[in-house]
Amino acid sequence: MTANSINKSLHKKNHALDNPLEQLINPRSIAFLGASNNPMKMGTIQALSIIKDGFPGQFYPLHQTEKEVLGYRAYQSAFDLPEVPDLVMFVLPAHLVVEILEDFGKIGTKRAIVITAGFRETGEKGLQLEEKLKEVADRYGIRFLGPNCMGILNTSLPLNVTVLPFKGQPGLLGMVSQSGTYITQSLDYLAKKGIRFSKAISVGNEANLDITDCLEYLGQDEQTKAIALYIEGLKDARRFLETARRITPYKPVVAQYVGGSSAGARAGSSHTGAMAGPDYLYDGLFKQAGILRVHSVEELYNQGWVLATQPPLQGRRIAVLTNSGGPGTAMAHICNQGGLEIPTFSAVLQEAIGPHVMPFASTGNPVDLTVQLETSVLSSVLPELIMKSGEIDGLVIHGLMGEGFMKALYPHLTDLLGGISEEDLIGQFKVNMETPLSLPAKYGLPVIFSSFFGREDNFTAAYQDHNIPFFDGPEKAASGMVALHHYNLIRKLALEETNQLPPQSAAAVKIIQAALQKGQHLLDEHSSKQILAAYGVPISKDALAHNVEEAVAFASKLGCPVVLKGCSAELAHKTGHGLIHLGLESEAAVQEAFDSIIKAAGQEIPVLVSKMEEGKREFMGGMVRYPGFGPCLVFGLGGVYAEALRDTVFRIAPLSAQEAREMTTAVRSADMLQGFRGLPPVDKDALAGILQATGNLALLHPEIAEIDLNPIMITGSDPLVVDALIVLRNQ
């Protein structure tokens, strides 16, 4: 075997995943531009992270003048290197990057991290520089992160290219962030919380590799058990959705999105140049992708850590154990609000618990032990009784504390104890940690702790180091359990079918082509409804009359009362000009209405004769395209209250039947779909079918810009599109 072939097999082993991130995150060798021997330069500090945090591969600093950088031989250029490095990293001024990247392209390096800022985010000139960077990378087949990023952290290799040191063991939470801060400035903070990354990636401007590539990579990465995303905007929401949807059935993903407010969007775009979008679109996106949404970076870390470390929560039954009533009540409150139950324990279990708690303590769940210096009741005895009872699916425990509490008391106690040292005092409270730490795994149940003591307490530190979440507030522990519950619902839902696009309808194509040839952008109601009907959307019965005799004939065929509407693309938005006549009960009324419409229109136009539909419940639906999202569907409450209540939800097309059903029940007014006030329940499959068909239609006909279904009237049980409007794109 030659050295070359050994290297190749090592490379293969190293880069097990067929993903462009693999070689970048697991490189065997790194060339580094921007490190010197000046410790006050960011480049130096980042190079030190690589060296000091134990990167096991080759490290090659490049420098114009120094012969040695940080104890490593320095090279002048890519061409001087003894081998082709897997990865090249730039912490150089922006104008120097493109040329040097090209050198590395020439020698065959395929991965780069461009920390350097000063590209697209700075304006036109920076944008041009970024375009050049992309062009060079494409030419040489280089995939890169950044520019304007903080790098990566791979705790299993290990490889840390961020500014701050990484302490502790490799972790289980993968993170991708559109803000570098959240994977670097927070490392000390996370160490104090016992939260540890598997891999963390700062994506910067996403000029080449983007957040979706990173998500896909972490989805495949075995070390990563859950994924946390910090998002300010997505360039291609559809690709993100498709990728996430493949991952979330087997690996939890949690995300924070902050681009939706005006100042947020302004800040975000000035920061990375990424495109933000309205908050409600991201709500829909996350829902469809099976991603849990959070609203602060602390929740992102905490819930990510719970999801990465805890076994699935198989049911809703939670036990609440505390040393104090307040936290117990607060935890029960959060669990209840999140859809979990705090069932009262059986008499048998309560009897078993009884002897271990104060005579007046509640044994029913929540269990409040009150403060005790003997910690084993809260750490082992009660948890084990409860776990083996089979009565609950998960535990939240507040107030387990040992050394932290004693350290706090020490200054008051030392005199009384003859000037005992803090160490000796604490020594008297040494406890066996093995049993408490082993219980969750023994019974396979999720357990989350909280207390007001940090890692100065032996319990906090030990649980955290054993991948059992231990937070500094009872609501945080309970919220973690709610996150497990929500992920459980996502996992169950994800087993179902996906959407199959039907064949394109020739009839629909014909109508659209005809309109385009006439330079029409608005389709009239009749044409719009014909297209919908071609894809199976139930529409109100109607017919297009070209003269008064036809109108009368159609009315008699449909049966009175009928509605007459002037039907012309040019007049499609003009509803207030005598073009609509409702509730026509007789032949004479139809005749009169027809004449009146022609008069109002000022020209001979076709008149749509429709059956007058009555329904006590009205909804509305539609399709609109957003940049990066493609066709999005909207569904909501219709009728007179719609405008005031703004009860709408958005989803991205296509919808599976299941997603479409979920969408109809995601509005606040979903109870109106049930039988109530003497009305029969709505045919939910039919309603979902309308939304699904509208989405498919939009995908099959890219010429359509917008679809408006308003109202979708419920007649009896059946949803019926009573009015519709299709808008074509400007060609």
Place this chain on the structure above:
Amino acid sequence: MTANSINKSLHKKNHALDNPLEQLINPRSIAFLGASNNPMKMGTIQALSIIKDGFPGQFYPLHQTEKEVLGYRAYQSAFDLPEVPDLVMFVLPAHLVVEILEDFGKIGTKRAIVITAGFRETGEKGLQLEEKLKEVADRYGIRFLGPNCMGILNTSLPLNVTVLPFKGQPGLLGMVSQSGTYITQSLDYLAKKGIRFSKAISVGNEANLDITDCLEYLGQDEQTKAIALYIEGLKDARRFLETARRITPYKPVVAQYVGGSSAGARAGSSHTGAMAGPDYLYDGLFKQAGILRVHSVEELYNQGWVLATQPPLQGRRIAVLTNSGGPGTAMAHICNQGGLEIPTFSAVLQEAIGPHVMPFASTGNPVDLTVQLETSVLSSVLPELIMKSGEIDGLVIHGLMGEGFMKALYPHLTDLLGGISEEDLIGQFKVNMETPLSLPAKYGLPVIFSSFFGREDNFTAAYQDHNIPFFDGPEKAASGMVALHHYNLIRKLALEETNQLPPQSAAAVKIIQAALQKGQHLLDEHSSKQILAAYGVPISKDALAHNVEEAVAFASKLGCPVVLKGCSAELAHKTGHGLIHLGLESEAAVQEAFDSIIKAAGQEIPVLVSKMEEGKREFMGGMVRYPGFGPCLVFGLGGVYAEALRDTVFRIAPLSAQEAREMTTAVRSADMLQGFRGLPPVDKDALAGILQATGNLALLHPEIAEIDLNPIMITGSDPLVVDALIVLRNQ
């Protein structure tokens, strides 16, 4: 001057406030039961807190056998004491407390704290014991906290009777908690966050002094600048409301309520025996009281601390300054969502900022400096430029860090710096703290910080110690600013008038008395509406017909179309049995309907003839009494959607005109009150008047159990009660 008169004048000075809590929280002398020389007893630990944390008064331990306890002479009974102590504290078994309290009553002690558990919260026997305790206290005029509490903390005296030591300077945040944990186990946690109590009180079972007494006390206490409340249930919500309403115009109050969920209520009641209630009632209560509501204990502390330390936020314009884009975007997002603005800075201000930031940094707000080792730009230069510009009302700043950051980097840097010690490295980055710390006061603007470094960082520690909030997450800083904004709105609102009860209506009394004499609990629609009309509520025009001729005459007077309804108290709930006939257009129709109603009723009953009112908007209102809350008002969306949308809000009667108006706009569907879809705006004063009158009516007539106004129809602009039902209490 005799010793006695000196003592008296000292007492007066000491107990400046005319409040039963004053002597309890500022005692000159304490008798203590339950301390020994055994350091593993809670009583001992609590006594040590008194002694070691510097209580300046007299301390008298009582003990049966010991001559000396914790270095103090011990006494056998109250009668042996050298003086009458201001306060007696019990950490004794429950069965011993009553008798000893009586001893202290006999010698003249007027205040007690009963830490001891084992009373009402343990069941019937405990309840009896608690009743005895109350009886003894009442007999001797003793006011006490507890039982089953954790005591108090008065950081200005100082007096700490809780378990854990209190460190640091006296603070500004007053706290009252129905869970002792939150004022004792959290003391270390709070010290790390730089949050310091003025006074903190654990109320336990509230057998004598309750949370409202404590709130009133903290409202008067000068050291306390804001008040935080942890609530599991209120015994007398009306008294609480009245007290809070007097305080919140000049002192912010923030509260967490967790009793509303089923398990929360169960846990809470087992804990303190307090009565919980539905969450929506507390929402209304806090709104009316001007109390900010939070949903976790961390928010309670954080927002309480912001409100206690920061000057009022006078407008909505916030500057966001960071060393990283992500936190800036997240802070802007939270501010926007909370009703604040992040205005773009003027060209002049941006020009002034420009030279201090990287060439490509945004100067427009948020300002992202990117990471810099030079901290003065973020700590002083930019804050001062912005503060003196007059363009903003408050600042949130993320990422200011110095020594914490250097300490984190130290292990990577030391070799390169010739093995420099951590101290020496940090020494090189010593900065002038005077300017940064003085700026907020100089310009009188609220400023809130966040970073991922704790008190190991010189900035975090210094700001915290100077009462400038410094949190560990950007969203927490931004939420603090939102809390200031919400308090500002509360303060402005609080300036207005309150409700004046009108005189009782003789007509209403007559109707109610007549019904009660007949043993009737339901008033028919006509009687119900007559009562409402007597208090000025606009009702639909109607008249009670006792025969068909009257019905026809009334109909012709009112003008068709009319409605006929069988009107009888016994049938008041039976709407589905042919007793209602709508839309009667002719004399014949009225005759036919009248006969049909009498037939359906099976007896001669009066028939209500009303004008058929049409309105496209329907609301509903009503009154219901809850224990502890008295008459509560409900207002919400009516009509066919009401049931599905459950869009209702609750408030406690009486309502001021302003509160009533606020109530009408607190529903989600409030936009329906505006002119929309061609409908005119609703007369909001008239609508508010209906709610206000309904509340007054309930207060003036305690015999009324429930009032139902459904619908309140909007005809044109005018709200009109079209149907009403009044239910009387069971006597």
